[in-house]
Amino acid sequence: MRSFLQLTLGLLLILWTTASLAQPQPEPLRLLRVTPAGEDVPLNTQIVFEFHRPVVPLGRMERQPEEMPIAIMPRLNCAWRWLNTTTLACELGERTTMARATRYTVIVQPGIRTEDGATLEVPVTHTFLTQRPKVTEALHQTWTAPGIPVVLLMFDQPITGQTLAEHVFLETPKHKRLPLNISESPKHKGRGWLVRPFTALPLDTSAALWVEPGIVSTQGREVGAERRAVYAFDTFPPCGCLALHASNARRAAAPCQW
Numbered sequence: 130m131r132s133f134l135q136l137t138l139g140l141l142l143i144l145w146t147t148a149s150l151a152q153p154q155p156e157p158l159r160l161l162r163v164t165p166a167g168e169d170v171p172l173n174t175q176i177v178f179e180f181h182r183p184v185v186p187l188g189r190m191e192r193q194p195e196e197m198p199i200a201i202m203p204r205l206n207c208a209w210r211w212l213n214t215t216t217l218a219c220e221l222g223e224r225t226t227m228a229r230a231t232r233y234t235v236i237v238q239p240g241i242r243t244e245d246g247a248t249l250e251v252p253v254t255h256t257f258l259t260q261r262p263k264v265t266e267a268l269h270q271t272w273t274a275p276g277i278p279v280v281l282l283m284f285d286q287p288i289t290g291q292t293l294a295e296h297v298f299l300e301t302p303k304h305k306r307l308p309l310n311i312s313e314s315p316k317h318k319g320r321g322w323l324v325r326p327f328t329a330l331p332l333d334t335s336a337a338l339w340v341e342p343g344i345v346s347t348q349g350r351e352v353g354a355e356r357r358a359v360y361a362f363d364t365f366p367p368c369g370c371l372a373l374h375a376s377n378a379r380r381a382a383a384p385c386q387w
Contacts, residue, residue, distance in 0.1 A: 155247035158184070160237060163255040169354075170257055172227045176201070176219040176235065183214035184243050192217075198240030201233060217241070229286045230349025232258045262288045262346045262353040267338060267360035275365040276329030280338060282359070287319025287347040296343040299326060300358070301336045319347055333366045 159181040165173050178199075192209040199219075201207070205227070207219035221227065234256050239249040266283040273279060282297070290311060299307040307326060314321035330336060338360040344353035 155243065155245040156182075157250045158182070158241065158243060158247045160249065160253045163235060163237075163253075165257045166255070168258040169260050169263075172229065172259060174221050174226075176205075176207070177212070178217040178219075178237065180215050180217075180241075182243070184217075184241060185211050185214055186244065187214060198238035200236045200238075202236075203228070203231065203233065205233075227259055228349045229259050230261045230346035230351040230353075232256060232351055258351060259349065260285060261349075261351050262286050262344050263355050264340055264359045269360075269362070270323065272365075273325065274329050275332055275368070276334075277326055278362060278364075279323055279325045280360055281314060282322045282324055282338075282340075283317065284320050284322075284344075288322075288353075289345045289347060290322065292343055292345040292352070293322055296341045296353075297324060298339055298341075299330075299336050300339055301330065301334055303331075330364050332364050332368075334364045335361070336364070337361045 161179045161181050163179075164177045165171075190211040192211070194207065194209060197207075197209050197217075201219065205219065205221060206225040207221065210218055210220055212218050227233070234254065237249065237253040237255070239252065242248045262284050264282055265285050266281075268281040268283070270279040270281050282293075290313060294309070294311050297309055297311070299309060301307065307330075309324045310327050312323050313319065314323055324338070337358040339356075339358050340353070341356045342352060342354050346353075
């Protein structure tokens, strides 16, 4: 009798194991996209994760940070919430915002599971880069002399004066790189800078004001990437006035002062 019971139990165990192995395994979960993505993206209030099929049922959509196998570096204080059954969001409040000129790395580990137990097969890594500093406007302010213009450069974010001095310059037909005197415009809080040549440019000369990669924001570590002429101008022509000589009624050019 005992042998019969042992045999019966062994057969049942084999049948149960076979049936379990025969059951189809759930399709692995796939992460379709993470937004934002790319470079120089505007600051956003969300990081959104979209999966290829439903993950959670409708109901309790909020999640605690310890429930999320997701790391974001530099760290962001996320409020986690499922927007629908397939889309998860890290929501940022007014006190926790993304930083400009910063590269964020997001690592999604396996662990988010569908109702049938499916999860990611391997970790997924995603990166994006927020706005790097760039010139938004170049505005002529004045001439302190015929060959010395003063131009206001406006940036989309506060920058450091040292890196601006290193990566902004004038180009003329005879000089490919003339350094500039720079000073911060107080009312623009690091976003506006006045630039002018150290010495007067020759009269009747074309010039262009250039920026190049390397300008650093005060709000992030990633340097500006633009390389372009942001302002072009011509200096004044030589000054002269016409004088009439009474002796021979000939007109001759006489120098005049600015």
